[in-house]
Amino acid sequence: EDQVTQSPEALRLQEGESSSLNCSYTVSGLRGLFWYRQDPGKGPEFLFTLYSAGEEKEKERLKATLTKKESFLHITAPKPEDSATYLCAVQARETSGSRLTFGEGTQLTVNP
Amino acid sequence: DGGITQSPKYLFRKEGQNVTLSCEQNLNHDAMYWYRQDPGQGLRLIYYSQIVNDFQKGDIAEGYSVSREKKESFPLTVTSAQKNPTAFYLCASSIRGRFEVAQETQYFGPGTRLLVL
Numbered sequence: 001e002d003q004v005t006q007s008p009e010a011l012r013l014q015e016g017e018s019s020s021l022n023c024s025y026t027v028s029g030l031r032g033l034f035w036y037r038q039d040p041g042k043g044p045e046f047l048f049t050l051y052s053a054g055e056e057k058e059k060e061r062l063k064a065t066l067t068k069k070e071s072f073l074h075i076t077a078p079k080p081e082d083s084a085t086y087l088c089a090v091q092a093r094e095t096s097g098s099r100l101t102f103g104e105g106t107q108l109t110v111n112p
Numbered sequence: 113d114g115g116i117t118q119s120p121k122y123l124f125r126k127e128g129q130n131v132t133l134s135c136e137q138n139l140n141h142d143a144m145y146w147y148r149q150d151p152g153q154g155l156r157l158i159y160y161s162q163i164v165n166d167f168q169k170g171d172i173a174e175g176y177s178v179s180r181e182k183k184e185s186f187p188l189t190v191t192s193a194q195k196n197p198t199a200f201y202l203c204a205s206s207i208r209g210r211f212e213v214a215q216e217t218q219y220f221g222p223g224t225r226l227l228v229l
Contacts, residue, residue, distance in 0.1 A: 034217065042222035043118075043202050044155075060115070087155070091216075098143055099170070099207050100217045102154035 006103035023088030036087040116221035135203030144186035
């Protein structure tokens, strides 16, 4: 059974204080790992897809990296508008219909 | 603008009542999905459809039903058999859902919050 564990559950940062969110996964052959951002009361917004170990992707203050067992979402010099819940999901090779398995998310709060 | 719309934003259900949540997309995506989100839990898959007139159960399909008569639409009915329906419901779509196609990103709608009276 595919599993995704995100840590920490919640993270409070001061504006400008860089940090990382972790996504550990077990899957029977990874097809893709996805990061989403979710604001309260809204649907998840797509950020990144990572396909293979060693891959990295960046968008503004966010950088996602992937190893064979985990992914990190690095946040550099965060701003209050980066406050949100960040979701990680995996898609296994042996899956039909592009099914995703989600972690429970990390709730990030950036204080000014 | 292309995107996914869900309606209503809030929905109230009385005991014993069936209610239907709407999901429409104009992205020309083949595959559509319904997820349920509860506080402190990850998204859980209810049903998904890879093509018109075909759909499959997800991990928590009991008490729910769907139809896929049009490519653009994938309505979800929460039946009276679903004893704990209070949750945030999310619809998503992706370009193709066929098994042999690799790495397809799912895009989400704004969600419907269902509350029980």
